[in-house]
Amino acid sequence: MDFQAIHDRLVAIDAPGLVRAELPREPNKKEKDPGRSGESYVVVDSARMVDFLLACRDDERLDMKLLVDLSAADPAVDDENFWVLIQLLSIEKKHRLSIKAFLPKDNARMPTATAVHRGAQWHERECAEMYGITFEGHPDPRNILLPDDWVGHPMRKDYEFPTEYHGISCE
């Protein structure tokens, strides 16, 4: 299925939380490459993300059993939203879907996807420490790559680099 077909199917099953589909510009030829996705994506309401993932996973024509990636992005300092980026993959049907959710920076909370895809667990931990997004109901919300006592969320665009760490100067 190409992106348009996936979107039609999502609308047909009335996927929870589906806001809109984005096809930002004229897709170039390489967009036909099945290994590629993301130029066209669906925007999903972050609060209903779990239901959306569940619908994608359990619908037999979508069959998105594999959560490939879950990450976030901070588009700009003055942007008021984070993006949460999810890549889904169907092993049987051989198609991909990119999902984007907008999270307000002042209240970056969304439910965890761990219950639907266990693989999301570590990705969410990474997201949480790098961007300060809280995944509600996460079973193990510790830092994963950063030390436990790290201050700040390094991947934010407004992050200020520390000048020292435990007395070690890093200027």
Add this chain to the structure above:
Amino acid sequence: MVEAQKYKPSMQLSDESRVLPSGEREFMLDVSTADLEVNMGPQHPATHGVMRVLLRTDGELVTGAQPHLGYLHRCAEKIGENVEWLQYLPYTDRYDYLSAMNNNLGYSLAVEGLMTGLEIPRRATLIRTICAELNRVASHLIAYGTYGLDIGAFTPFFYAFREREWIQALFEKICGARLTYSYIRIGGVFNDTPPGWLQEVGHFCDVFEDKWREYYDLLVENHIFVKRTADIGVISAEMALDFGLTGPMLRGSGVDFDLRRDMPYMAYGEISDAGAFDIPLGRGEKGTLGDCWDRFYVRVAEMMESIKIVRWCLDAIEPGPVLGDVPKVIKVPAGEGYVGIENPRGELGHYVASSGGKVALRCRVRGPSFTNLAVLEDLMPGTLLADSVAIIGSTDIVVGETDR
């Protein structure tokens, strides 16, 4: 699809039960008939790098495992947002340093996807394929050798390194580097192959096919090795999908999926249409489907398939340009895109977003080792200490990639 196997959710070691108050000199106070907490790593031969697994053991029996990452975190994604598009290329070499060609390829493909009107010359595509597949062989040779080390067999390691040295020498001839190549770049490859290089690759393929049989007999069919790896660390297909495993980890569980065939990029569609290569799958030959032996077998069998792909490319390659029309300072039009390619360890995904400038807005790397490692928490409880080493080895992680 195999029969779904019931598995338990992971086990966490609670904070109260942490071993010792730090700084206090203790005299084996925690040695009792109760559980013993052991740090496997950060410096431990079985963790293949600086990774730490906190084990809770009851005698030799592991009752809980908790991987701790981040010892090799080098902020690759943050750097990606701060350097120019082409300058980031050398950083891609460093996350999975055993298959740097594939990393270059993944990043290049992701950026090229955003650049409208950029055509990759066919010769460049085929050279990229040859390099990526040779690199896959080299990477799997390491997986083969180090897994032998984990199980306690030294000699296969040296045999594997003998052939890997040859591949590295080939890469050295083509780009001057032996580990971090930065050879495949945005728009094609850095330079054309030196004279005679393709013939030498062909010669390597001939020799390797003989040697591969030797590897197979030495370790894959070794009775002790089979006893140590069969029925250990069983990942059912259901569990593999739930954890988002990819690559040999997924195929070891019997799921027939390979990005090179099913979602082809570059010339792979053509190659797989020509029927040039197969996808080896775990079949539960020696034990349960999805055990360590199956994963190991998939890797070893994949080396031969890579050689077949290389041979196909050698037949198809023709003279021509190797670098597309790329400006010195690349400006990528605004947009975003995700590209997943089949790295030796699974799906290596690059999500790049551009706002139209000289640097990326977001440069996300989805390392397969990172995702594959997450199963440890579930696999290790209930196994013996030696089995846990076998399980870590069978995930074939590169810590540079888990930590990035």
Add this chain to the structure above:
Amino acid sequence: MEQRPFLDFLETLGPPAWVPEWALWLTAAGLGVGLITTIISLIALFSIWLERKVSGHIQCRYGPMYAGGWHGWAQTIADGVKLMMKEDMIPTGADKPLFVIAPAIVLSSIFGAMVALPLSYGFYFAQMDLGIFMILALGSTTTIGVVMAGWASNSKWSLYGAMREAAQVVAYEIPLGLALLVPLMALGTFSLLDASHAQAGFFGMNWAIFQNPAVLPAFVIFWVAALAETKRAPFDLPEAESELVAGFLTEYSGIRWSFFFLEEYAAMFLMSVVAAVFFFGGFESPLTWAAREAFGSNTHIVVQLVCFGTIVIKGFIGVFLMMWLRWTLPRIRIDQVMTMGYKYLTPLALACVLVAAIWEAILSLF
């Protein structure tokens, strides 16, 4: 008849009268210990070099090539010097006295066992009527040293190594002893010299392995158990470097660490010689037979030299076999080690003993 080779030697030198008897006696003991130490060191020196070359050639490389010139013969010496120069480290939190004593116990028990080793019909440290019993007994005490080392290191990995060693050695001592009973029954003696004598026969080939049908399977059992006793791969679980870092050796460094290695190589040689003596004819070979035929007696110097050469060559063939196995096979798991020891080797060894006994009983009828 009391055998006191060193004391006799000292007395032939004619010491002055004011030297008390006990001083002579102590000097003689010191000479003996010094000689054994030298022999063990030489064996270990050669074995380590051999291991490097064997592993190198198995792994398609050369091994040491530079130190000393010819095939890196001085590599082990250079390493030994380096080890002696290294800082003597005792980790904080280690049980210091035990940490220090452990290598000594390991080494002294193998020294003690070496005393029972005859080098030829006329040259031995002690005429031991119970030689093999003593070798087994003292050989088993190395376990205590290893357990002590593992416990005293105050490292959990070391403790694992110690536990594995204790479990493994206790499990494999039984099949080792039982398997040795078979040739003991066939030869009817505990003494290594007498055992060798009993295999003299025509052409020096009346080896125990040809005397009784149960001896060959017993040898296989013995060899597997000997590998486990000497902690050699595929039974190197106490130091399994990919699982336990280096097991009981983790915290040791420098000269103490090298003591454990001296012990390991000496034990390999010892076990190989025991196998040679009780299964493969000891000093006996066609060459020995020919030399004895030519010179008439066992005490002639040429015969003794031939005996010495035979036993050393047989010993090093065994050592080579151990190395070959080590560099070929993966390591087995601890539960598989235990299963093999208790479930298979012990009953098989018992069956061998039974078969051998029946065979001996039938032979005695004629």
Add this chain to the structure above:
Amino acid sequence: MDRPSQAFYGLLTLLSLTALGWGLRGGGAHGLVFGLFTVLTLGGSLVCIWERSVVRSAFSLMATFTGVAGLFLLLGADFLAMAQILIYVGGILALLLFGVMLSPPDMNERKLPRVIGALLLVGGGVGWVALRVSSTTRSWAVTEELPEPVTHAREIGLGFLHPGKYLVPFELAAFLLTVALVAAVYIARRKKEDLEPRDSLGGQS
């Protein structure tokens, strides 16, 4: 090392040296060796009583067992000495350590009354035996030649299997040991449910 321990080990060293010197003066080289083995036996057992760490106590037993084996050797009982080392040092002590290493050290183990009590008990026992022996023997010196030790496997084996001598006790002991072994294996056998990961780790399940 705490003060009482320092005093104890100092005293022990002093006593050992005295014993060695005494042996040397009385019996020359043989006396020295006899003194050495005595010191090993008695010193090892004293350390065993004194040490607070159970594992150290267990290790000190090695000295005791070895010393006893040495005394057997001096008496010409080779077989007994080797059996002592093989069984006690190589087997029982290894097993003992195996168990003891897993138990937590109890730093309050050593109490002076206990140590004195143990010493009194042992001393009393030894004294009583000494009195009994001395009442039947006139002299401590070994006057008669020791019997020639049995050294051949065949003879030792036949000694055990001689119907009139030790056959019945030998078989009984063997049977008893087999039963004990089987029973021990049965008791120690890990139940299947024990292999399952436990919930006591405090994680979610």
